[in-house]
Amino acid sequence: MSDLPEVKPPVVTPERVVTPVRVVIALCLLAPFVAMLWVGSYTKTDPAFIGIPFFYWYQLLWVPLSTVLTVTAYLLWRRDQRARTSASAERGAGA
Template sequence: MAQPVASHAGKRWLWLLVLPWIGVLLVPIYNIDQPRLFGLPFFYWYQLLWVLISAVLTAVVYWKTKPAKRTSGGQS
């Protein structure tokens, strides 16, 4: 079961997850054809780039907010 973020400082990391929303929801910024990358219009490779950025940001937020492992107090 998921554990809640323990500290207020840990909750700040969650704001990184807003960046992909902003980058993808502002369609007029990337609704263009040029520049092309490997023959793909900017519209498509910009969105694909955000998929990769989102994965990296999600991993960073996970690592920074996951609770520390508990040691089992000498029990085996």
């Protein structure tokens, strides 16, 4: 016999399921990081906006955009959690 532990397949619970809502949440949270880390996309001066080079106003534009995306992700997460809680309560009551 070997001393290796028995490998069991992962248990798929409702908390671990990837749903379209969770994908949207991940995209909302990931978009600002990708936009800011992809520096080559905004290392230029034109087009200027009211005299401010593109490099600066593009980064400043992401401050409110990040806020909106984070709030959206939070609201979607809360809605998803409420739906899962009510679904598990209904399953428990029906059993």
